[in-house]
Amino acid sequence: MEHLIDQIKAHLAEVEAFQSTDAAEIESFRIQFLGKKGILTDLFAAFKDVPNDQKKAFGQQINALKMAATAKLEESKQGTGPKNKSTTTTDFSRPGQPIEVGALHPISILRNQVIDIFSRIGFTLSAGPEIEDDWHNFTALNLPEHHPARDMQDTFFVQTNPDILLRTHTSSVQVRHMEANTPPMRTLSPGRVFRNEDISARSHCVFHQVEGLYIDKNVSFADLKQTLLYFTKSLFGKSKIRLRPSYFPFTEPSAEVDIYWGLETEADYRITKGTGWLEVMGCGMIDPNVLKNCNIDPEEYSGYAFGMGLERMAMLLYGIEDIRMFYENDLRFLKQFSSAD
């Protein structure tokens, strides 16, 4: 009898020492102790031959072994390891998970660059509401009601009120700035604008503009051209521009700004349609009517204004083929800008 008790104690020690997360090892442990032909079955068989006065002590020992083996089996299956020991399955020597670093959106990157370039020559920033009234978006800008040029900018109206709309350009911010300040003034107004246009690879109904405004005594067209040249040199590294006559209701004379992009690569041919020139923005001398509408005396002051679309420029700078990429929030696209500043 003594010898059976010793055997049980040895098995108990074996059970306690068992430690594994390997499914095959755990299964063979189960078969060894709790299987049909396992150690416990044998011990229960031996129980019959134990003298009656020792049955109690012996029974307790077998039960203790059975409970220990069952508990160990459960514990191993859950992979939790023994609860009262401080061992752990975490391997602290493994390399850590890399931390994902966020990236600025390409439009934000470009907007910041444009702001930076103009702030070096004294331009401040101004902002205004995206939901505008007719006065600031149209009328004050020399676009009275029924003016045919209103059709140039397909407008989203807010509900049925024709006086409240989503601004179609950030020129509305310039009107607000002129109304609230006195010359000289030099301000840049970046912002989101809305036009009721079909969405395609080239155009979207929501996009971003940066417009600039400079008003002082004796501001001339030559000042405008020089400022734009400084800008295109700084942003694109291109030092040749041309101004083509154009029309905007709020400027007179008006011009489109083309930069000479060059014709060195196949892509240059494609994006400039074989001409080497690229249109990047609109500009002009502020129409005297606009100055008057904003309580600035056109006899005393003159000024220039310019406006550009950020998406268009970002597409050129980063070689992006489809404007819709900017708004889809595809991480594979956005992550490509994580190293840009």
Ligand code: PHE
């Ligand atoms: N507001 C014009 C547009 O949205 C751009 C522009 C601004 C043109 C200032 C000339 C002067 O197209």
